[in-house]
Amino acid sequence: MFFTQTVQDLPPSPTLELSEKARYLRAQGVPVIDLGAGELDVDTPDAVKEAAIRALSEGFTKYTPVSGIADLKKAIQQKLEKTSGFCYDLSEIMVSVGAKQAIFNAFFATLSPGDEVVIPVPYWVSYPQMVRLVGGTVKMAQGEAERFFKLTPEALEAAISPQTKWLILNSPNNPTGAVYTEKELADLADVLVNHTDVWVMCDDIYQDIAYEEAPSLGRVAPFLRDRLLVVHGVSKSHAMTGWRIGYAAGPEALIRHMTNIQSQQTSGPCSIAQKAAIAAVADQSDWLVSLRKTLKERRDYMVRELRQMGFACELPRGAFYVYASCRHVIGKTFQGMTLTTDTQVADYLLRYAHVGTVPGVAFGLSPYLRLSYGNNLDILKQALDRVRTALGCGS
Secondary structure, rough: OOHHHHOOOOOOOOOOOOOHHHHHHOOOOOOEEEOOOOOOOOOOHHHHHHHHHHHHHHOOOOOOOOOOOOHHHHHHHHHHHHHOOOOOOHEEEEEEEHHHHHHHHHHHOOOOOOOOOEEEOOOOOOHHHHHHHHHOEEEEEEEOOHHOOOOOHHHHHHOOOOEEEEEEEEEOOOOOOOOOOOOHHHHHHHHHHHOOEEEEEEEEOOOEEEEEOOOOHHOOOOOHHHHHHEEOOOOOOOOOOOOOOOEOOOOHHHHHHHHHHHHHHHOOHHHHHHHHHHHOOOEEEEEEHHHHHHHHHHHHHHHHHHOOOEOOOOOEEEEEOOOOOOEHHHEEEEEEOOOOHHHHHHHHHHHHHOOEEEEEEOOOOEEEEEEEEEOOHHHHHHHHHHHHHHHHOOO
């Protein structure tokens, strides 16, 4: 067989696959509203676009250092000193082609066959597949529903073994919108005190879209400095998903190996996008204040409407997703379809309501749907009205 077994076993990203399906249907004239995409409907801020235009007009179109240009790394350095409490040297920072590449680079640099990565459930869809791609082993750690599925110290302790290499923490969380408190982080850190070989990857991509305080693990547990990797980016906070700029900060040796891997993959990120990202990382405007206000209004509307339809869902504290239990429709029949899984619920809503959602199975926890409130209120109203009609929930 020409293809490796690893690649044959590799599924496409469920969220990206759904977005492609929604695009295809729209191209066929089907008026699909996509609530499955992990991006905002707002435009990239003008200051960011202007920085890109300047870079283009000044001819900044050549190769850049693999780990990123110095000006961007300095902006990242200043930002992380405020958020994490650590003053990273520039050699401890790298810029990547989206935060996803930084995560993959870290796993590729550190995981050998048999090494385990503890992943709290539910999780971002790509974590397990990236671990498996490089030969690592996934160790799921189930959170408790009454704690918004956040990882508990007991669950963490039970998941750690002599083979554990990494713990991934994502706060605010995708798909739930949960945010860890200082005490919750401190309790997890107390477990890690006794497991000095376990490193922590903090995926902070939604940190700037928190509706309440989102403390960093570094500030709560500075003793983790030498085994902590912070992953971040501008895709979510500044509506720059297509610009593909992420970054990571951590111990110099790890960053050096991650950079070497990137040098054999993509080389440095896009020169123009890096210049634009400086404006986003260093942003001191009211952009984020306004964005969070807008998203809170959308969040409150979506949660209220979903609850009225019988969906059980917590109020997200960050990001822009609602993780809603669809247990109340499991086993029911609509349009001749008996829905027995959340995948079937999502398929039914796409087919008959023309609304795209992501089934909870993609995030490791069923029966749920992840719905994004990245669209404006008018679009959300149309989408939820369609869902209500398709499920016979009344007005």
